[in-house]
Amino acid sequence: MTxxxxxxxxxxxLALTSGAALADPALIYDLGGKFDKSFNEAAFNGAExxxxxxxxxxRDIELQSEAQREQALRRFAEAGxxxxxxxxxxxxxxxxxxxxxxxxxxxxxxxxxxxxxxxPNVKSILFxxxxxxxxxxxxxxxxxxxxxxxxxxxxDIPLIRAFACGYAQGAKAVSDDIExxxxxxxxxxxxxxxxxxxxxxxxxQISQGSDVVFAAAGGTGIGVLQTAADKDILSIGVDSNQNxxxxxxxxxSMLKRVDVATYDAMQAGADLETGVxxxxxxxxxxxxxxxxxxRELITEEMQAAVDxxxxxxxxxxxxxxxxxxxxxCPALSF
Amino acid sequence: xxxxxxWADAVLVPLISxxxxxxxxxxxxxxxxxxxxxxxxxxxxGALLRSAGWGYTLYYATNFIFTGLAxxxxxxxxxxxxxxxxxxxxxxxxxxxxCLYLPWPHxxxxxxxxxxxxxxxxxxxxxxxxxxxxxxGSHIVITTIMFNFIAAALLNYLLVxxxxxxxxxxxxxxxxxxxxxxxxxxxxxxxxxxxxxxxxPGNVTFFLAIAACLVVWALIWRTRLGYEIRALxxxxxxxxxxxxxxxxxxxxxxxxxxxxxxLMGVNTAMGEAERLVMNATEGAGFIGIAVAxxxxxxxxxxxxxxxxxxxxxxxGAELALWTNIPRELxxxxxxxxxxxxxxxxxxxxxxxxxxxxxxxxxxxxTPAE
Numbered sequence: 001m002t003x004x005x006x007x008x009x010x011x012x013x014l015a016l017t018s019g020a021a022l023a024d025p026a027l028i029y030d031l032g033g034k035f036d037k038s039f040n041e042a043a044f045n046g047a048e049x050x051x052x053x054x055x056x057x058x059r060d061i062e063l064q065s066e067a068q069r070e071q072a073l074r075r076f077a078e079a080g081x082x083x084x085x086x087x088x089x090x091x092x093x094x095x096x097x098x099x100x101x102x103x104x105x106x107x108x109x110x111x112x113x114x115x116x117x118x119x120p121n122v123k124s125i126l127f128x129x130x131x132x133x134x135x136x137x138x139x140x141x142x143x144x145x146x147x148x149x150x151x152x153x154x155x156d157i158p159l160i161r162a163f164a165c166g167y168a169q170g171a172k173a174v175s176d177d178i179e180x181x182x183x184x185x186x187x188x189x190x191x192x193x194x195x196x197x198x199x200x201x202x203x204x205q206i207s208q209g210s211d212v213v214f215a216a217a218g219g220t221g222i223g224v225l226q227t228a229a230d231k232d233i234l235s236i237g238v239d240s241n242q243n244x245x246x247x248x249x250x251x252x253s254m255l256k257r258v259d260v261a262t263y264d265a266m267q268a269g270a271d272l273e274t275g276v277x278x279x280x281x282x283x284x285x286x287x288x289x290x291x292x293x294x295r296e297l298i299t300e301e302m303q304a305a306v307d308x309x310x311x312x313x314x315x316x317x318x319x320x321x322x323x324x325x326x327x328x329c330p331a332l333s334f
Numbered sequence: 335x336x337x338x339x340x341w342a343d344a345v346l347v348p349l350i351s352x353x354x355x356x357x358x359x360x361x362x363x364x365x366x367x368x369x370x371x372x373x374x375x376x377x378x379x380g381a382l383l384r385s386a387g388w389g390y391t392l393y394y395a396t397n398f399i400f401t402g403l404a405x406x407x408x409x410x411x412x413x414x415x416x417x418x419x420x421x422x423x424x425x426x427x428x429x430x431x432x433c434l435y436l437p438w439p440h441x442x443x444x445x446x447x448x449x450x451x452x453x454x455x456x457x458x459x460x461x462x463x464x465x466x467x468x469x470x471g472s473h474i475v476i477t478t479i480m481f482n483f484i485a486a487a488l489l490n491y492l493l494v495x496x497x498x499x500x501x502x503x504x505x506x507x508x509x510x511x512x513x514x515x516x517x518x519x520x521x522x523x524x525x526x527x528x529x530x531x532x533x534x535p536g537n538v539t540f541f542l543a544i545a546a547c548l549v550v551w552a553l554i555w556r557t558r559l560g561y562e563i564r565a566l567x568x569x570x571x572x573x574x575x576x577x578x579x580x581x582x583x584x585x586x587x588x589x590x591x592x593x594x595x596x597l598m599g600v601n602t603a604m605g606e607a608e609r610l611v612m613n614a615t616e617g618a619g620f621i622g623i624a625v626a627x628x629x630x631x632x633x634x635x636x637x638x639x640x641x642x643x644x645x646x647x648x649x650g651a652e653l654a655l656w657t658n659i660p661r662e663l664x665x666x667x668x669x670x671x672x673x674x675x676x677x678x679x680x681x682x683x684x685x686x687x688x689x690x691x692x693x694x695x696x697x698x699x700t701p702a703e
Contacts, residue, residue: 031613033661059655059656061654061655062654062660062661064650064651064654064661064664064665065616065647065651066602066606066607066611066613066614066616067390067393067394067535067606068651068654070533070535071390071533071534071651072651072655074386074532074533075655076655089503089504090504090611092503092504093504093506093509093609098533101533111503112503112504113503155490156490156494157494157503157505158494158498158503158505159503187486187487187489187490187491188486188490188612188613189612189613324501324503325501327500
């Protein structure tokens with residue numbers, strides 16, 4: 001009896017806290033985890049900035065399994081959180097399944113796509129990763145002395161191939177005969193968090209002559225950047241600004257402003273405008289990082305060339321091919 | 335040496351191990367400044383006191399029953415099948431092929447065909463390691479674990495390059511046609527007045543898993559083949575002397591084991607996701623080892639242990655949702671249970687055996703009046 005009572009008490013307490021949470025935003029990180037120093041961490045940083053500036057509070061969860069995707073969405077929606085922000089393209093199908101059951105809750109899928117006609121309460125935020133990768137590819141080619149640059153991807157999926165493809169196009173725009181070596185870390189989700197393997201791949205690429213390496217591999221990238229610094233070649237970070245990890249040895253970082261997207265969504269709150277939004281160069285949704293840590297590595301000519309290309313991409317004079325549009329890449333074969 | 339009574343072996347030892355694991359977990363939770371009693375309440379409330387919680391608990395348990403049975407069947411022949419993970423992945427591939435490329439009028443027919451395909455694919459994946467073990471003596475632990483990686487690579491290749499619908503980002507197949515969607519507990523038991531199991535993934539495959547428990551029990555203890563498997567497990571030379579072919583028995587035991595692991599694909603691909611995703615197995619093949627250890631390789635034990643692990647998974651999800659306990663620590667709690675019930679089994683068993691032996695001696699010295 002007392003057991004039953006205390007359990008009921010716990011239920012009531014939970015119901016109360018749920019009520020108090022009304023209209024707080026919630027954030028769901030993908031399997032890579034909150035502190036990957038990259039994609040998910042960018043979302044976390046955006047959320048923290050929002051909480052600090054507004055004094056608001058939010059709830060977050062790091063997923064552990066596939067079945068938890070729908071579960072987390074439903075439980076947060078039932079508890080009254082709004083909007084519910086998710087990172088990673090794998091959330092789009094679960095949102096597609098769930099959104100109809102909770103028409104008053106706004107869902108945000110960063111990197112995913114949900115048909116806005118079908119679910120008017122979902123906002124899809126996509127990034128033109130190929131454009132940002134193109135710019136850092138140009139920088140890599142201009143910084144390379146061996147005329148060989150390389151790429152380390154995380155898991156071999158279309159999104160990462162889009163990074164590699166943009167990077168190769170940018171490098172080839174600078175130098176026609178440049179060699180671009182591309183490797184993927186693996187074929188399981190463990191590839192997002194395998195710095196040791198990232199380091200081995202980097203060593204292998206160095207032995208093939210590469211002197212600039214771009215890591216688009218989540219937590220694996222830590223090992224890539226570390227090895228590049230140890231072996232005294234240049235590296236390029238991804239998603240978050242990773243220049244600070246090895247000052248003076250990280251050429252730049254391909255920025256994907258997941259933090260801004262998260263911040264904006266939390267700021268808008270329940271009045272969030274839904275629909276599909278693609279954040280490209282012109283929205284500063286993607287770009288390259290320039291700060292005190294890498295200013296000496298980027299010469300004025302390099303900066304001028306990249307900024308010119310950036311403008312041309314925005315104006316439509318340069319068209320960067322997106323691997324995902326037709327599952328093929330003109331500058332690189334996988 | 336005196337034996338413990340059977341009830342103590344089957345019930346008391348796991349129970350004490352569980353309590354020890356719970357105690358240690360409580361200390362860990364205290365250590366990071368959270369309240370262990372609140373945490374336990376959350377886990378029980380979320381996993382067992384809501385019908386949707388049961389839906390999740392039983393969904394996970396279904397996976398663990400299949401992989402646990404797979405490990406125990408192989409273990410009766412003293413084979414350590416670590417490849418449940420890969421066999422389940424390939425089983426899921428069989429399910430996807432059946433559901434996507436054949437037209438089905440009704441889910442029940444599709445379920446039968448998909449189960450056959452899943453079992454077949456899983457068995458085929460276990461065949462090569464089995465053959466290598468039986469004929470060449472290549473150790474089954476090494477080969478099955480290597481086949482896990484080959485399965486992951488094969489699935490990755492197929493999903494990214496062949497089976498993914500054009501233009502989709504997610505490396506997964508298209509959603510299976512509606513006629514192949516299995517009824518969930520919600521479809522089966524929910525009514526207008528009682529919206530039970532809302533949104534939870536538990537589905538009809540759970541009953542398939544119970545049937546598999548019965549079949550495995552009958553196979554191991556009531557058939558000639560089961561006798562041969564057990565005989566081989568106890569002593570290969572004695573089995574050979576009795577006219578049992580080790581090669582044949584090893585291969586058959588591994589085929590059955592692979593088929594059982596493959597059946598897990600029905601639950602994840604057809605029951606939950608309704609499509610084949612890359613990461614569907616998520617370590618259930620390895621959890622199966624712990625489940626089989628804890629369940630003493632008996633179907634009833636496997637069933638109960640699978641429910642326990644299902645509870646731990648679902649309860650862990652609740653902790654992740656409503657507390658600030660990081661997910662790494664939730665894994666630690668799950669690992670403590672595995673450690674105590676599996677690896678440290680003798681730590682509890684041996685003192686207990688001594689206690690029972692002492693009691694028996696005492697009983698003998700003072701005969702009943």
